[in-house]
Each structure stands twice: as structure tokens, then as C-alpha cells.
Amino acid sequence: MLIVHHLGNSQSERVVWLLEELALPYRLVRYERDPATRLAPSAYKALHAFGTAPVLDDGDLRLTESGAIVEYVIHTHGAGRFSLRPGAPNYADFLFWWHFANGSMMPAAMTNGLVARLGGGDDPLARSLSARLDLAYDMVEARLKNVPYFAGEELTGADILMLFPLTTMRRFSPRDISGYPAIQAYLQRVGARPAYQRAMAKAEPNLAPMLS
Structure with a gap:
């Protein structure tokens, strides 16, 4: 059986959501963050070298990195569901948003959160770094004005990866999304999915999903 080692308030919620969407059996092992540092506890860091x-x-395989895990599960246990094949008309969109999630939006959100913690203020570099997150949100809003999901008409792995920076990541890098109506509508669409509701109830039983 698949075992998900889930750190509270982390990207591992993506894996739980995917497994619920695929209706695959799994065991969830939940770890609380260190109350002082808000980082992973030593037991979680001991799971693998990078500790994230x-x-x-x-089975005998241990895999890390949310993008790698999502891709592995989809193709190894999910019969390719939530993936697109080359030649599909929206294949490039699927690839772009799949990689934009961890390649651009997550780094921008993490940098923005660090700049805020360090009191970046009017420093030109800090402003430039924070502007990248503004641009990311503008790109997401523009995309979701035209399609219900990132790859087009149907939920895919791109959504599994893109949702986290739009929701739980805002606990670390606060963002007012009231000016993004398409993003808000998208979050409500995802939030209405029974699999997402089950996943978040298991992964974060004491926290309401950040869908607004």
C-alpha cells in the first residue's frame, strides 16, 4: 500500500488530494510542525536527505518532490488519468502549468514571504522580487478567465500542483485574492470536489481550506 508521509501545512497535501481523486488505497502518516521553528520535526527530516x-x-521505493510523486502516481497507479499525451490540443498548456507551479510560482511566493519577514520595504531588489509574485497571479487570473481548469476543460495534474500556491501557501506568504475573481471562482470549483474535501479533512483536520 502507498504510504504518504504528510507534514502539516505543506505541499504533501497535493499527494493526498491526488490519491483521493484516483480512489487509490493509501495510508496517511501525519507529522506536526515544530512549534518553535514551524519547520519539519526531526522525525520528518529523518525520512530523506533533504528533509522536506x-x-x-x-513498497521498497521512497520518493520525494511533489511534482515527481504526482507524475509517478498518475502513471504507475493511476493508468495515466489526469495526464495528457503529446498531440493533445492542450498538451502544451498542461505542461506549462504543471511546471509553472514549482518552477515559477512557488519560488516567487517563497521569496515574497522571506522578503516580507526580512522587512524588505523600499529596497529595489526586494520590490523586484515581490513583483514576480504579482506577475504570477496576473498570469493565473488571465488563464482562469478563459478555462475552468489550468489545462482546459478538465482537472489534470497541473491543477493538483497549482492549487497549493493559491491556497495553503498563503499561510506563509499572505495574499489578498479579492481582486482576482477568476481565481476565486476556480478555488470554489475545486473546493466543491468531494475528493478535495476528503483529502483536506484528512490532511488538515483542524484547518479550513483557504478557498477565498
Whole structure:
């Protein structure tokens, strides 16, 4: 059976959501963050060298990195569901948003959160770095004005990866999304999915999903 090592308030919620969408059996092992540092506890850091979430066990295999885990599960256990093949008309959109999630939006959100913590203020570099997150949100808003999901008409792995920086990541890098109506509508669409509701109830039983 698949085992998901889930760190509270982390990207590992993506894996839980995917497994619920695929209706795959799994065991969830939940770890609380260190109350002082708000980082992973020593037990979680001991799971693998880099010490970050998520971590997935599949028999003797231990896999990390949310993008890698999502791709592995989709193709190894999910019969390719939530993926697109080359030649599909929206294949390039699917690839772009899949990689934009961790390649551009997450780094921008993390940098923005660090700049705020360090009191970047009027420093030109700090302003430039924070502007990247503004641009990312503008790009997401423009995309979701035209399609219900990132790859087009149907939920895909691109949504599994893109949702986290729009929701839980805002606990670390606060963002007012009241000026983004398409993003708000998208979050409500995802929030209405039974699999997402089940996933968040299991992954974060004491926290309401950040869907507004």
C-alpha cells in the first residue's frame, strides 16, 4: 500500500488530494510542525536527505518532490488519468502549468514571504522580487478567465500542483485574492470536489481550506 508521509501545512497535501481523486488505497502518516521553528520535526527530516515534504513510500521505493510523486502516481497507479499525451490540443498548456507551479510560482511566493519577514520595504531588489509574485497571479487570473481548469476543460495534474500556491501557501506568504475573481471562482470549483474535501479533512483536520 502507498504510504504518504504528510507534514502539516505543506505541499504533501497535493499527494493526498491526488490519491483521493484516483480512489487509490493509501495510508496517511501525519507529522506536526515544530512549534518553535514551524519547520519539519526531526522525525520528518529523518525520512530523506533533504528533509522536506512530501515523502511517498511504495513498497521498497521512497520518493520525494511533489511534482515527481504526482507524475509517478498518475502513471504507475493511476493508468495515466489526469495526464495528457503529446498531440493533445492542450498538451502544451498542461505542461506549462504543471511546471509553472514549482518552477515559477512557488519560488516567487517563497521569496515574497522571506522578503516580507526580512522587512524588505523600499529596497529595489526586494520590490523586484515581490513583483514576480504579482506577475504570477496576473498570469493565473488571465488563464482562469478563459478555462475552468489550468489545462482546459478538465482537472489534470497541473491543477493538483497549482492549487497549493493559491491556497495553503498563503499561510506563509499572505495574499489578498479579492481582486482576482477568476481565481476565486476556480478555488470554489475545486473546493466543491468531494475528493478535495476528503483529502483536506484528512490532511488538515483542524484547518479550513483557504478557498477565498
